[in-house]
Amino acid sequence: MKIAVIGTGFVGVVTAAVYASFGNEVVGLDIDQSKVDSLSSGKVPFHEPGLAELLAAVLETGKLHFTTSYQEAISTADVIVIAVGTPSKPDGSADLSYVLAAARSLSPFLQTGAVVVVKSTVPPGTLITVAEEIRKETTTQFELASVPEFLKEGTAVEDTLHPDRVVIGADAPEAIKRLRELHAPLQAPVIVVSANSAQMSKYAANAYLATRITFINQIANLCEHAGADIQEVIAAMGVDKRIGKHYWYPGLGYGGSCFPKDVRELAHFAETQHEVPNIFSLLSELNESRVEHVFAHWTETVGAWSDKKVAVLGLSFKPNTDDTRDAPSLQVIPWLLKQGAQVTGYDPKATSQIAKIFGEQSGLQFAENLESALEQADVILALIEWPEFLTFDFGKTKLEKTQYFLDARNQFDPKQITSHGYVYAGIARRQS
Ligand SMILES: NC(=O)c1ccc[n+]([C@@H]2O[C@H](COP(=O)([O-])OP(=O)(O)OC[C@H]3O[C@@H](n4cnc5c(N)ncnc54)[C@H](O)[C@@H]3O)[C@@H](O)[C@H]2O)c1
CATH class of the missing domain: 3.40.50.720 (NAD(P)-binding Rossmann-like Domain)
Structure with missing residues (x-):
C-alpha cells in the first residue's frame, strides 16, 4: 500500500516507520525542512527508545522517505494520514488550524478513492469540517476516516507495534477494508465504529486516566489530614478487581503533551453542549493547583x-x-x-x-x-x-x-x- 503521513512529529514518525516496517511504501511529509532533513539522514529529532533503530532499519529498505512536497507525497497515496498537532486554544477548544491547513494542501493532489485518515486528536464533528475543506479544492472522490492514536511517549514504538486496540472510525466499506488491511500485521483487536465514536473514545480514554490521577491526589490530600499513607491505601483498595493496583500516580498532577490539552478540549466540548457542570472542567482546575x-x-x-x-x-x-x-x-x-x-x-x-x-x-x-x-x-x-x-x-x-x-x-x-x-x-x- 502507498501511504502518506502528514506531520512527522512524535506520532507521525512512529506511525510512518511502523507502516513502512510492514512493507508499505511510506512518505513522511512535514512543512519543517530541518525535520525532514534530519529524519532523511536517520536522525530522530527527539528521544524515544527504539525509534532511531527502527527508522534506520526502514530507511535501509527504501520503503520510507521524507519530503516537504505535498504533490510528491499525496499524488500516489492510497491512504493519507493526518498526524499534525492539535494544541488547545486559550478558551480550551482544539486548535484545528494545522489539520485544516493539511486538508487544504493535500486536496489538489488526491487520487480517486484515496482514504484520508485523521489520526490527530480532534473533537467529534471534525471530519465534516475536514471534508468541506478538501472539497473546496477538488471534485475527486475520496473517503474519510478517523483512526485515533493511543501510543504513550517513552514506549511509543512498542505501543504502536503491539497496541491494545486499533480503532477505525469510518462508515465507507472501502475505507474500513483498506484500514483493516493496513493494520492487519499488528494482530491487534480492531474496533470499527463511527468517526465520532472513535474521536470520543480517544478523549474519554485520556480523561479517564487523568481522572484516576486527580482522584488519587484528592485521596492523598485526605490521607494527609487523616494520618494515612496513600501507598497503603492504594495497596488495600487496588486488590478490588473492579479497581486494580495499576495506574495510580499520586504526585504533582498529570502533565505531558496530551492529558492537559485533551481534558481541556473535552471540557470545552462539554460546555459547548451545555453539559454544565461537568467533571472535566474541574479536573483541569484541581490539576493546576x-x-x-x-x-x-x-x-x-x-x-x-x-x-x-x-x-x-x-x-x-x-x-x-x-x-x-x-x-x-x-x-x-x-x-x-x-x-x-x-x-x-x-x-x-x-x-x-x-x-x-x-x-x-x-x-x-x-x-x-x-x-x-x-x-x-x-x-x-x-x-x-x-x-x-x-x-x-x-x-x-x-x-x-x-x-x-x-x-x-x-x-x-x-x-x-x-x-x-x-x-x-x-x-x-x-x-x-
Ligand atoms: N505525542 C503523543 O504522545 C500523542 C499521543 C496520541 C495522540 N497524539 C495526537 O497526535 C497529534 C500529533 O501530536 P504530536 O505530538 O506528534 O505533534 P508534534 O507537534 O510533535 O508534531 C506535529 C508535526 O506536524 C507538522 N505540521 C504542522 N502543520 C503541518 C502541515 N500543514 N503540513 C505538514 N506538516 C505539518 C509540524 O511541523 C510537526 O512536525 C496531536 O493531535 C496529538 O494530540 C499525540
Missing part, C-alpha cells in the same frame, strides 16, 4: 527555601522521553527560583530543551550527571522517576549535613532513604 498544594506541605518540612541548594532530578514530563510539554519542572523551577533557592537541574535527556525554555538569565544551573547535581545539595527533589535515579545509591552521596529528599512520585522507599540519613517527604506518606 497541585504544585502549590504539595509545596505548601514540603515547605513545612524544609523550612525556608532561600539560599538552599536544590537538585531537581527529572526535567521531562515523564521518564524515557525528552518531551517537556507541561512537565512539572516548568512550574516547580520558577517557584523555587522565586523563593530564592539555588537550583541545579539534571535530566538524562531533556536538559537542552529546558535550557532553551529558561534561557541563560534565569539563574537555573544544569549538571552534566547525577552525582554532580547532588554536590552540596540541601534538598534533592526527585521529580521524575528516570530508571537512573531509581537504581542510584543515594547512600553513597549523603553529606554530613541535614539533607531533604522530596519524592514527587512516591517512587522511593522512605525507609531506605531515611536509613541513609535523609529527611524524607513524599506525597501523603507516613514518616515512620
Whole structure:
C-alpha cells in the first residue's frame, strides 16, 4: 500500500516507520525542512527508545522517505494520514488550524478513492469540517476516516507495534477494508465504529486516566489530614478487581503533551453542549493547583527555601522521553527560583530543551550527571522517576549535613532513604 503521513512529529514518525516496517511504501511529509532533513539522514529529532533503530532499519529498505512536497507525497497515496498537532486554544477548544491547513494542501493532489485518515486528536464533528475543506479544492472522490492514536511517549514504538486496540472510525466499506488491511500485521483487536465514536473514545480514554490521577491526589490530600499513607491505601483498595493496583500516580498532577490539552478540549466540548457542570472542567482546575498544594506541605518540612541548594532530578514530563510539554519542572523551577533557592537541574535527556525554555538569565544551573547535581545539595527533589535515579545509591552521596529528599512520585522507599540519613517527604506518606 502507498501511504502518506502528514506531520512527522512524535506520532507521525512512529506511525510512518511502523507502516513502512510492514512493507508499505511510506512518505513522511512535514512543512519543517530541518525535520525532514534530519529524519532523511536517520536522525530522530527527539528521544524515544527504539525509534532511531527502527527508522534506520526502514530507511535501509527504501520503503520510507521524507519530503516537504505535498504533490510528491499525496499524488500516489492510497491512504493519507493526518498526524499534525492539535494544541488547545486559550478558551480550551482544539486548535484545528494545522489539520485544516493539511486538508487544504493535500486536496489538489488526491487520487480517486484515496482514504484520508485523521489520526490527530480532534473533537467529534471534525471530519465534516475536514471534508468541506478538501472539497473546496477538488471534485475527486475520496473517503474519510478517523483512526485515533493511543501510543504513550517513552514506549511509543512498542505501543504502536503491539497496541491494545486499533480503532477505525469510518462508515465507507472501502475505507474500513483498506484500514483493516493496513493494520492487519499488528494482530491487534480492531474496533470499527463511527468517526465520532472513535474521536470520543480517544478523549474519554485520556480523561479517564487523568481522572484516576486527580482522584488519587484528592485521596492523598485526605490521607494527609487523616494520618494515612496513600501507598497503603492504594495497596488495600487496588486488590478490588473492579479497581486494580495499576495506574495510580499520586504526585504533582498529570502533565505531558496530551492529558492537559485533551481534558481541556473535552471540557470545552462539554460546555459547548451545555453539559454544565461537568467533571472535566474541574479536573483541569484541581490539576493546576497541585504544585502549590504539595509545596505548601514540603515547605513545612524544609523550612525556608532561600539560599538552599536544590537538585531537581527529572526535567521531562515523564521518564524515557525528552518531551517537556507541561512537565512539572516548568512550574516547580520558577517557584523555587522565586523563593530564592539555588537550583541545579539534571535530566538524562531533556536538559537542552529546558535550557532553551529558561534561557541563560534565569539563574537555573544544569549538571552534566547525577552525582554532580547532588554536590552540596540541601534538598534533592526527585521529580521524575528516570530508571537512573531509581537504581542510584543515594547512600553513597549523603553529606554530613541535614539533607531533604522530596519524592514527587512516591517512587522511593522512605525507609531506605531515611536509613541513609535523609529527611524524607513524599506525597501523603507516613514518616515512620
Ligand atoms: N505525542 C503523543 O504522545 C500523542 C499521543 C496520541 C495522540 N497524539 C495526537 O497526535 C497529534 C500529533 O501530536 P504530536 O505530538 O506528534 O505533534 P508534534 O507537534 O510533535 O508534531 C506535529 C508535526 O506536524 C507538522 N505540521 C504542522 N502543520 C503541518 C502541515 N500543514 N503540513 C505538514 N506538516 C505539518 C509540524 O511541523 C510537526 O512536525 C496531536 O493531535 C496529538 O494530540 C499525540
